[in-house]
Amino acid sequence: MVGKLFIVGVGPGHHDHMTFGAKKAIEESDTIVGYETYVNLVQDLIDGKNVYRYAMTQEVERAQQCIELAKEGKIVSLVSSGDPGIYGMAGLIYETLAEQDWDPKSGLQVEIIPGVSALNSCASIIGSPLMTDFAVLSMSDLLVPWEIIVKRVEAAAQGDFVIVIYNPASKKRIHQIQDTIKILLKYRKPSTPIAIIKGAYRESQSVVLTDLENMENYADKLGMISTVIVGNSSTYNYKDLMINPRGYKSKYNLQEQTNPKLKV
């Protein structure tokens, strides 16, 4: 029997934001593997299947088990939140297979099912913060040395990128976001808009709009499912929204009802 491994992105946490492809892959699978919180997100789709739930820090075991199960002939869905190719399990699966001299053409079949990442889902909740160039940074220094992350923060801050921050802090890991705020303040106005989105599209969803100068007050309130979006020099707030202008206003009069004229 030929097995298959799907690496499935289930989106931010609500089925409305899961793709048809993700649902189909899960339905086709007889075996589901994942971090228990992500498995819980698809609980209603996995009745009667073999389910392997893992604690958070067991990624290597999870990857190896999926590969073994698929090699034994199982149709396996490894579920990941958001998109599995963005700080997800896709990388570790391919790295592990590459170590085993895997041949993508004749060996185990692997298919990535893309998902809506936290950056898309969080952006949609607070307006249009990602209309121009943006950088995504993770504050987790578990696998990447902190000095390298600091370099990337500096570069993104200097380059005036809108910045999306994944894994901003945990109970034990808070200095990273505090250091990042200090670096950002070297290059950006204290009034630079910031949005903190916690649990996007989950029952626990909450949103805070603040700015760089006040961000420090929220550093200890961030959690494992918080994403922080930092505006660039042209980002502004309008009511409860964060707007990153694309540049149309410098060329067009946006107040005209029909046929907006080019400004001369």
Ligand SMILES: C[S@@+](CC[C@H](N)C(=O)[O-])C[C@H]1O[C@@H](n2cnc3c(N)ncnc32)[C@H](O)[C@@H]1O
């Ligand atoms: C290891 S990364 C996984 C990212 C995931 N693969 C994705 O594409 O969204 C975990 C981080 O994603 C962000 N995240 C995931 N789900 C989220 C949600 N529902 N709301 C806000 N942020 C979320 C948080 O920053 C969290 O610390």
